[in-house]
């Protein structure tokens with residue numbers, strides 16, 4: 001798949017909503033998840049693969065750099081938003097990526113109206129942003145178990161320690 005086709009997965013919210021409506025019209029089950037995904041690691045990949053299995057299409061909400069900075073602190077992200085989006089777009093089981101600049105994906109989830117909302121098991125189901133929106137339309141909100149020993153923070157700490 002040429003790079004250009006990876007980039008075509010990265011769309012604006014309005015386009016994503018249009019695609020989701022089309023897929024749902026064809027009885028496809030659309031899964032939504034979101035995150036910062038700074039320095040992609042094995043936990044992310046296994047998590048996204050399992051999220052994708054919960055439906056037939058996977059839409060990923062990706063925090064912009066300024067959003068990540070507000071959530072994870074002034075030294076983050078390490079990897080810029082365009083690079084994070086392209087790396088994620090290379091994953092065959094990711095169908096669409098939408099950048100969002102808010103602190104939470106609430107407005108994006110309201111716009112795209114997915115069938116399934118997924119986060120990692122570090123979140124309680126009822127605390128997941130968008131829970132109300134997805135449940136209201138009869139969708140499901142689920143968590144995916146953690147792959148122990150993998151986090152971006154741990155990678156950063158390991159590099160910082162090794163380079164001391």
Ligand SMILES: Nc1ncnc2c1ncn2[C@@H]1O[C@H](COP(=O)(O)OP(=O)(O)OP(=O)(O)O)[C@@H](O)[C@H]1O
Pocket residue numbers: 034035036037038042043044046047072118119120121122123144145146147148149150151152153154
């Ligand atoms: N080891 C893991 N196993 C399964 N899911 C994970 C793992 N690490 C992160 N996730 C999930 O991936 C998504 C993105 O998480 P995030 O980008 O915060 O990863 P992270 O490695 O925890 O980052 P940080 O260390 O900077 O907090 C979230 O839904 C999170 O639950």
Ligand SMILES: O=P(O)(O)O[C@@H]1O[C@H]([C@H](O)CO)[C@@H](O)[C@H](O)[C@@H]1O
Pocket residue numbers: 034035036037063071102103104105119123127128129
């Ligand atoms: O990569 P993270 O930190 O797991 O992603 C965050 O998830 C938050 C979650 O959806 C809250 O229920 C979200 O609000 C935040 O914007 C990040 O995407």
